[in-house]
Amino acid sequence: xxxxxxxxxxxxxxxxxxxxxxxxxxxxxxxxxxxxxxxxxxxxxxxxxxxxxxxxxxxxxxxxxxxxxxxxxxxxxxxxxxxxxxxxxxxxxxxxxxxxxxxxxxxxxxxxxxxxxxxxxxxxxxxxxxxxxxxxxxxxxxxxxxxxxxxxxxxxxxxxxxxxxxxxxxxxxxxxxxxxxxxxxxxxxxxxxxxxxxxxxxxxxxxxxxxxxxxxxxxxxxxxxxxxxxxxxxxxxxxxxxxxxxxxxxxxxxxxxxxxxxxxxxxxxxxxxxxxxxxxxxxxxxxxxxxxxxxxxxxxxxxxxxxxxxxxxxxxxxxxxxxxxxxxxxxxxxxxxxxxxxxxxxxxxxxxxxxxxxxxxxxxxxxxxxxxxxxxxxxxxxxxxxxxxxxxxxxxxxxxxxxxxxxxxxxxxxxxxxxxxxxxxxxxxxxxxxxxxxxxxxxxxxxxxxxxxxxxxxxxxxxxxxxxxxxxxxxxxxxxxxxxxxxxx
Numbered sequence: 001x002x003x004x005x006x007x008x009x010x011x012x013x014x015x016x017x018x019x020x021x022x023x024x025x026x027x028x029x030x031x032x033x034x035x036x037x038x039x040x041x042x043x044x045x046x047x048x049x050x051x052x053x054x055x056x057x058x059x060x061x062x063x064x065x066x067x068x069x070x071x072x073x074x075x076x077x078x079x080x081x082x083x084x085x086x087x088x089x090x091x092x093x094x095x096x097x098x099x100x101x102x103x104x105x106x107x108x109x110x111x112x113x114x115x116x117x118x119x120x121x122x123x124x125x126x127x128x129x130x131x132x133x134x135x136x137x138x139x140x141x142x143x144x145x146x147x148x149x150x151x152x153x154x155x156x157x158x159x160x161x162x163x164x165x166x167x168x169x170x171x172x173x174x175x176x177x178x179x180x181x182x183x184x185x186x187x188x189x190x191x192x193x194x195x196x197x198x199x200x201x202x203x204x205x206x207x208x209x210x211x212x213x214x215x216x217x218x219x220x221x222x223x224x225x226x227x228x229x230x231x232x233x234x235x236x237x238x239x240x241x242x243x244x245x246x247x248x249x250x251x252x253x254x255x256x257x258x259x260x261x262x263x264x265x266x267x268x269x270x271x272x273x274x275x276x277x278x279x280x281x282x283x284x285x286x287x288x289x290x291x292x293x294x295x296x297x298x299x300x301x302x303x304x305x306x307x308x309x310x311x312x313x314x315x316x317x318x319x320x321x322x323x324x325x326x327x328x329x330x331x332x333x334x335x336x337x338x339x340x341x342x343x344x345x346x347x348x349x350x351x352x353x354x355x356x357x358x359x360x361x362x363x364x365x366x367x368x369x370x371x372x373x374x375x376x377x378x379x380x381x382x383x384x385x386x387x388x389x390x391x392x393x394x395x396x397x398x399x400x401x402x403x404x405x406x407x408x409x410x411x412x413x414x415x416x417x418x419x420x421x422x423x424x425x426x427x428x429x430x431x432x433x434x435x436x437x438x439x440x441x442x443x444x445x446x447x448x449x450x451x452x453x454x455x456x457x458x459x460x461x462x463x464x465x466x467x468x469x470x471x472x473x474x475x476x477x478x479x480x481x482x483x484x485x486x487x488x489x
Contacts, residue, residue, distance in 0.1 A: 019094040026462040029070060029091045031453070034469040036066045044123065045116035063096040064109045065120075070095055072450035075427045077443070079103040079110075114442040121445045124452060125255060125279055131468075133459065134248040136280035138408060139255055140415035141272045141289040142247075143265045144424075145240040147431035148228035148440075155230050155239045157220040161210050168199050168206075175199070225435040231263045241432060241440050244268050245419065245448070246276045246287070249411060251459055252418045254448040255279055259441045265289075269298040273307050286310065288412040297358050299398055300391050310402045310409045325377050330386055332396070339363045339386050343371050347386055359390040423451055 023029060039062075046061045070092060071082050080103045085092050087100055101109075110117070128134045175196050213221055222228045222239055231240040242263070246256040256275035260268060273287055287302075288310045303309050313328060330339045330347070339347040347363040354360070368374045368383035378384040389395075402409055423429045429447050432440045457465060 022090045023094045028457050028462050029095050031457055031462050031465050032066055032069050033095055034466045036062050038469050044119050046113050059099060059101055059105065063099055064101065066095050067092065068446060069450065072446045073454050077433050079106040082106050110442060114438055117442050117445050121449050124449055128253055129279060133251050134253050134255055135250055136248065136283055136285040138249040139276050139285055139287045140247050140249065140412045141287055141293065142416040143242050143244045143268065144420045145231050145233040146243050148225050148239045148241055149432055149435050150222050150224035150228050150239045152239055154224040155220065155222045156209050158213060161206050164206055165203060168203050172196055172199050227261055227437045229261045229263055243444055244272055245416065246272050247416045247419055249415045251455065252415060253452050253455055254419060257444055257448045259437060259444045265292040266295045267298065269293045269295065270302045273302045277306055284308065288409050290412060296389050296392065296395050297356055299395050300389065303394050303398060309398050310405055311398060312402055327386055341365065343373060345371050355389065361388045363388065419451055423447055
């Protein structure tokens with residue numbers, strides 16, 4: 001049977017191939033090349049890094065950035081793997097002109113340009129807005145956990161330390177008994193003594209961590225990365241960071257992101273909405289978020305003339321009240337400043353207080369001894385009380401809007417889960433390589449940029465996008481040259 005024969009490795013070609021011959025017109029690598037060439041890297045804040053050897057010539061910032069974007073788009077984040085790709089990958093050779101920066105240079109480039117990379121993502125987002133690919137009509141806000149670059153064994157809280165100390169005490173007692181019962185073999189006694197000394201050193205180390213927890217007032221600490229925290233991720237507790245994202249519904253593109261170490265999303269609604277507003281400062285946006293973001297103070301701080309929020313309250317409160325009445329079951333009477341419970345009992349205003357920066361009013365029921373439902377309603381001796389924050393009517397309006405726009409709210413999952421699923425399953429980005437909030441935020445910026453660029457290529461097409469970027473560059477250069485000529489005249 002005849003087979004397709006490959007080319008002879010020793011065959012001499014009359015006309016040798018060039019790198020250009022190996023990269024098709026519609027290859028995504030051409031988009032990266034064209035995109036980076038449109039950027040003013042100096043204005044974005046990128047610095048030139050010349051390497052760590054005396055007299056070494058600097059690499060072009062554009063080449064290192066192209067390499068980073070290409071690698072992140074192809075699931076490669078390690079600087080050592082990037083170094084390898086530059087020596088064997090034809091697309092990379094074409095993209096950066098066969099330069100071979102070492103891993104130290106690549107690592108330093110990312111470290112020294114954290115702020116610039118963050119600004120790069122925002123610049124790209126504004127370009128998407130200019131192309132009409134994001135519009136802010138409906139933006140979904142959600143968070144996902146990515147594992148930190150730290151082993152679970154390096155995470156401690158008071159309970160973990162207590163259990164480890166109990167274990168070590170038990171082991172020391174065990175080895176002491178072994179030492180006392182071993183009479184003849186000096187070698188074994190020496191081994192036992194070494195084990196005991198090792199366990200005691202470990203106890204001293206744990207007591208030091210315990211003291212640090214007490215002094216700082218934190219409830220948990222990770223010795224490898226102090227910024228990382230233990231969070232519930234996929235049904236189990238892991239040392240993680242919380243990646244926050246806002247995704248535009250038109251083409252499921254990232255509009256904004258942030259990385260925090262909060263174990264839940266309750267305090268992030270205002271933060272993410274403000275980042276979206278920075279992109280769409282010229283229009284009113286509608287943002288949807290799941291119940292994990294439901295926080296009265298956050299909603300009040302977020303909703304304004306520019307921002308509409310659709311969100312549902314958290315479930316489970318009624319269960320904690322043993323199937324009793326939740327606050328949402330109480331009706332507020334604005335005219336007489338009272339609440340009415342589902343049974344018709346009146347809760348009158350009793351006193352004012354402060355919750356964070358917000359003032360609140362406290363309403364207490366007088367008829368709890370006569371309604372016959374006190375056990376279902378509250379366990380408080382003074383009767384059921386309801387707290388109302390200042391401007392809580394905003395929250396009530398949000399809940400009403402959410403109910404009337406139920407169809408729009410139900411789109412939330414399909415909008416935001418697409419990019420999260422892609423970066424985790426397709427790119428393999430279920431964890432961070434770097435440590436510390438500043439570094440992981442830079443890493444997250446590159447991850448979101450890589451996703452957006454890959455998505456953009458799929459929407460527009462590589463060849464068409466290159467042409468559009470070329471026109472953008474040409475018109476920009478023409479504008480600059482015109483300004484220079486006008487000034488010189």
